[in-house]
Amino acid sequence: MKRLSLPVVAALVLTACATSPLGRQQFLFLPAAEMDQMGATAYNEMKEQQPTVTGTAESRYVECVAEAIVAVVDSDQQWEVTVFEDDSANAFALPGGKIGVHTGLLKVADNQDQLAAVIGHEVGHVLAQHSNERMSIQYATQTGTQLVAALAGGDSAEKQTLMGLLGVGAQYGVQLPFSRKHEAEADVIGLDLMAEAGFDPRQSVNLWQNMAANSGGSPPEFLSTHPSNQTRIEGLQARIPEAMPLYQQAQSAGRTPNCG
Template structure:
């Protein structure tokens, strides 16, 4: 009986797996786009409505401009590479919120938020592109869905999303917010570090595809490291150390520069 159950669980896991574009990493995908978007829209609108939105300011318009430019380049690339089904899932939205937090995040479907606290570190349009490419990469790689899938497996077994919502809607809301970096990261740390490095790699390529110089990415992370002092910013609190990130970015720089030269 135990063997039958184990085989059944294995089949469910294999059926719920998909691959990340470009990196080819297998991921657990027990949460579909159609299932999660009503919750995403509700939670994103709640954050926006409760915060002070500065999207119509000069800084806010720059965030939108950079986000639109990178997302368009990424969509064109994904369509060319045969990932048109992923592109159909995006409904990009970019907002700048007033907050001292040095942070930015992206919900499934391309719902991005920047906090004003990170702008002194981005410094310019290319610096914004470093962060934006990273956040767009989270959406393309479906990191939130993967973290939620792992969270569901840990807390509710292999429940389907609709059943999990029925069992514990508050937990599902918390899992979503945690999966994008809002609230406690407990229980998702081991997944977070892997995803952040993958988002760094993809984000480096994405900013280059849009014509932003990828060589500025390691420079940004040097500034981010210096800004932390003894207490790291929220953007780094559960993430790999800056030295490791910079090393990985430089290892992928040759590939990124090829995209950059093509985009110029």
């Protein structure tokens, strides 16, 4: 990687300053179009390499919940939803409007509200441009075109890092404290999204209680990019009083999802 002079670095910092949906200052160096292209590239590769579920009651259920969530996003972005045949209790969302849900998550999320909590959280990462923020810090001296080329190429250490920075797969050693901030921020955004869509935000706490029960011994919080289940539950509980009026307004407006 080329080294940049201090004046150039200073100019990049000034031109790349942004603010997250919750008012936090961010450094976003990469163009949104490049991030969308990388998200689409990673998503298409996953669909080619992993089995998916389509045309079933299960896939329609996931699509119903996801569509209700993205319907309240203030954007013209078109979203694509894919259910992956994978036993892990996981989901993700990528720049460019790409959502993936693993079938294993449906064994932990007991109802549509709990599934909405996860999808809302993942969409929150995209709305707050967290992957752009992580990549900007890691790859500020490379062009977006080079990053796309690395992502589209064969397996390499750089490609694996890029997949992790996009939010596909856990990566240790990449801005750990900062990533915890992203998780907490996505929790808040996701809670508001699910409430605005007409899903009960109180179910987010039940979801993470289920996650804790099914974690099988997760690593200590200081080793993980994710907050501990208890920390996450406490943060959500503190936010619920603000989310409940959004939920009640959604119900009054007729937003009452019935995904089955």
